[in-house]
Amino acid sequence: MLNPLYFAHRLLLSCAIVTSLSANSTVTDNASDGEKLVEKTVLYSDGPYVFTQDKHLDAHWLCHGEKVSQRLTLSTEQVDNLASKPIAVSACDLPATIHNLINQEHEILEYNGDFPVAALSDFHGQYDLMIELLTNNNIIDKNQQWAFGNGHFVITGDIFDRGDKVTEILWFLYDLEQQAKKAGGEIHLTLGNHEVMVLNGDLRYLHPKYIETAKKLNKPFEQLFTSDSIIGNWLRSKPVLVKINNMLFAHGGFHPDLAKDKRTLVDINRVFKDNLVKAELDKPREGWAEVLHTTNGPIWYRGYFAAERGKDNGATSAEIDLLLKHFKVKHFIVGHTSQKQIETRYQGRVIAIDSSIKRGQYGEILFIENEKKWRGSLSGKVLPLYHQ
Incomplete structure (x- = not known):
């Protein structure tokens, strides 16, 4: 039978080890006698x-x-x-x-032409998976240079939060955008809710790496993206929607009231962008500007997926038709609501392109060319687009 003093000693030792852990330390599970060993604090770059x-x-x-x-x-x-x-x-x-010190506001919202289109959404800091997906689907080559020719590549927001390589993605897309233009193509980044959250100081989904960055650079994280920063200025130039041929892209979607109230794409984008960052406004958002930045606005709306989420306020089939007719398109293409793969809703009229890249395990790209649509898998395999 073991001496009770032995157990008392082990308890005191365990308490001392736990107390000594710093906020950034991690612990291993393979120590002898049930002890936990403190690993080195993570030194982020x-x-x-x-x-x-x-x-x-x-x-x-x-x-x-x-x-x-x-x-x-x-x-x-x-x-x-x-x-x-x-x-x-x-x-x-x-x-x-x-490439430049100041980015002009992106005012062109509609593009028409005979060119291929690729689209995906919600990178959430998963740089390595993004590179693998783009390389295997020939958006970039093995040297990570633009390879999509005169194609238009759409990312419907949410580069920020959750993952630990947000900065790498931002600079990569910033540079790739210039490469695309030189080749006669385009990259369209539309703002997602996580871009807008970070710009407004809502940092609840930040990876610990960025908390440490802000601390060591002695600035609140959102102030690393002010209008006098290269990337902050670039982000502020981006629209909240883009129309390409017969497709309308946005992060969340378009509430039926936009059609009922006969709101134009130009008005939606202008009012949203004019009220982008609260701290930079002369007065608080109000009226329609406030509506555009809340649940039914283009970066937050989930009404196309209400039924599967157990909600009862989704858009009806008739309202989808009303929206499509109002904006003169055949499809809405949106991210924001995660799926296992790229899928459609409303008999193909809505295409959901958030394929859960944020989980760091898999992702897909939607391709559209000459009215044909297909999915590009992580390995580059061509897959059919299923209608639900």
Whole structure:
């Protein structure tokens, strides 16, 4: 029979170990005698976060847990020629290429033409899975360069939150956008609810890496994306919707009231964007601007999936027809509501492209060419698009 003092000693030892754990420490489960061993605190690397000030570029990284900064002073010639001669910055194997200091508001909302279209949604920081998916489906080549020719590639929001490689995705798409334009193609990033949440300081879904980044860079996380930052300015230029041929894309969807009230795409986008960041407004959102930023707005609406979510306020088939007629399209293509694969609703009139990339295990791309539609799997296999 063991001495009771032995158990008392083990209890005191266990308490001491637990008390010594820091907020960023992790614990292993394979220690002897039931003990837990403290592992090293995670030393994150992140960035860059690049800010403009006159003709200066101030770039900041988190490199293995420590802040690293660079300041570049640009000549007038460099500023004028950025579009053709971009500037690269790099530290701790985290590079970025800067193509312009200010991005103009993206005012073109409708595109028509004979070109292929690819669409997906909700990356949520899953950079490695994104690269695998885009490479295997020939959106990019093995060197991660644009390979989709004159195609239009649509991402209906939610790059931010949950995953731990958000910054890598942002800089990748920022650069890929320029490559697409040079090849005669286009990348359309529409804002999702998580972009808008972060810009407004709603950080409830942040990965711990970004909490640490904000702490070490001594700024609230949302202030790393202010209008004087390269990526923050770029995000503010993006629309909340885009119409391509006979398809209308948005993150969440379009509430039937938009058709009943005869709202135009231009009005929806303008009012939404004019009221994007609360802290930058002269007065609080009100009226229709407030509606567009809440449950029934284009980044939050889930009415196309209400029945399967056990809700009773979804759009009816007649309301879908009313919306399609009003906006003069045949399909709504949306993310936001996760599926196991790309699927359709309302006999194909609504296509759901959030294929749960955020889980880091699988994802799909929707392809449309000459009225034909199919799914590209993670391995690049061509799969049929099923109608539900």
